[in-house]
Amino acid sequence: MSRSFLAHDGALIAVQALLVVLPGAGVPAWAARLRRGAWALVLPLSIVVVIGAIELVPDTADALTWLALVAIPLLAAAALGWAMRGARPWLAVLAALLLAVAWTDQDGLAGQSATLALEALSCVTLGRLLAGVAPVRLLKLGIVVMAVVDAILVFSHGLHAPNAVLNAAVPAPGLPQLQFVQLGDVSFGYGDLFVAAVLGAVLAAEGRRVAPVALLTFALAAAFDLLFLVTNELPATVPVACAMLLGDAMRLRRPAVRSSTDVVDDTGARPVVS
Secondary structure (H helix, E strand, O other): OOHHHHHHHHHHHHHHHHHHHOEOOOEEHHHHOOOOHHHHHHHHHHHHHHHHHHHHOOOHHHHHHHHHHHHHHHHHHHHHHHHEOOOOHHHHHHHHHHHHHHHHOOOOHHHHHHHHHHHHHHHHHHHHHHHHHOOHHHHHHHHHHHHHHHHHHHHOOOOHHHHHHHHHOOOOOOOOOOOEEEEOOEEEEHHHHHHHHHHHHHHHHHOOOOHHHHHHHHHHHHHHHHHHHOOOOOOOHHHHHHHHHHHHHHHHHOOOOOOOOOOOOOOOOOOEEO
16 A cells, blocks of 8 residues: 555545534424434435446436535535534535535545535535434444445445446536545545444434544544455445444443433433524
8 A cells, every 4th residue: 555545545534533523413393303213224225226226227327426516515515504513604605615626626636625525514414414313223223234235245346336337427527526535546435424424413412422433433444444455445334333333332331420410301302403
């Protein structure tokens, strides 16, 4: 592995870990009314449906590039203005600046970094919304299932051809590709960032400390990526799922300490913001 590869890979897994920290908790009232357990299926289906659709109808990749081009900047603006910790409404305009950089410098480091920022921020919004409309226990199960499906497809080489089609698709000549992330010679799929943001949103919904799990995510991803010495493709969702499971295991091993002033909401309801 070259120094360039290590630097770019390190940056991507650092962003993945950061996504565990960024999402806030709570959803608008209109979203809370959509609460259903079935939303947890979004995680594994985000891989299965996309790959299956591209295999059956390759032109699906073109439609997905247009969807990404339209939706991702809007979702990124929502993250800056609402969904992430420390969000401010006026920060939403920065999404337009990021899109401009991603558009005008598509092959440069600045443009690739702007694309990464847009996609990561869009995942923050989606993660927060998903954690607000699906039970966190089912979302945790969905994260594990997504990682298992991803690993099976990657190690069986079932993702190689569909990913190549998706990554090659362009909405129109000159327009940026926002359906995947590329830093130098290292790439991440959208789902690799999405799963980390969902984990962060789940932790926020549970009111847990996110920094230890984020550090664990980075450490596990760095160790997992040593497998690049023997292969050129890895399922980046796996370290996220492992960090979640280890974080939960360590939490269960700690003795519970509660004071007389603790207030417990036995309903398990999430906060709703208007």
